Amino acid sequence: MSHMTRLTPYRITSLTEFRQSCGEGMHWVHGMGNRLWITRYGRAVAALVPMHQCELLETWETRSLREERTRMEDNYRRWKRVKGATDEPALFNWNLRDQLRE
Incomplete structure (x- = not known):
């Protein structure tokens, strides 16, 4: 039997769309633990992640x-x-x- 890892749900949205509905995006990330990828001109430029994931990144980066x-x-x-x-x-x-x- 293979071990399967559950991937965190994510959405991809343009910066323009994010500006128009940032409250909804924040709720989707904070309230549900999901990730939101933000694109500009079709390229991913940023991500909105739950704070606990950001804290894990801090630990990984040792800062x-x-x-x-x-x-x-x-x-x-x-x-x-x-x-x-x-x-x-x-x-x-x-x-x-x-x-x-x-």
Whole structure:
């Protein structure tokens, strides 16, 4: 007897269709645990998946979305501080580049 894996149901929808009915798509994914593939010009460009599947992906990638979000928010706050320190247009400070990597 062969072992069969149950595939998660999925739908394919265009970006335009998704914009028009994103609430329905969210319910289909969140409420039922399904996946929604979003296409643009006929090519798959994104997917809407249940959060538990995204968390599994984080584990597989050995990085946390929470950590990445915190890093990005810290960089944004640093950028706002530098931008707000002067009325002049912000020029790239090569010394600051190294500070942003921290």
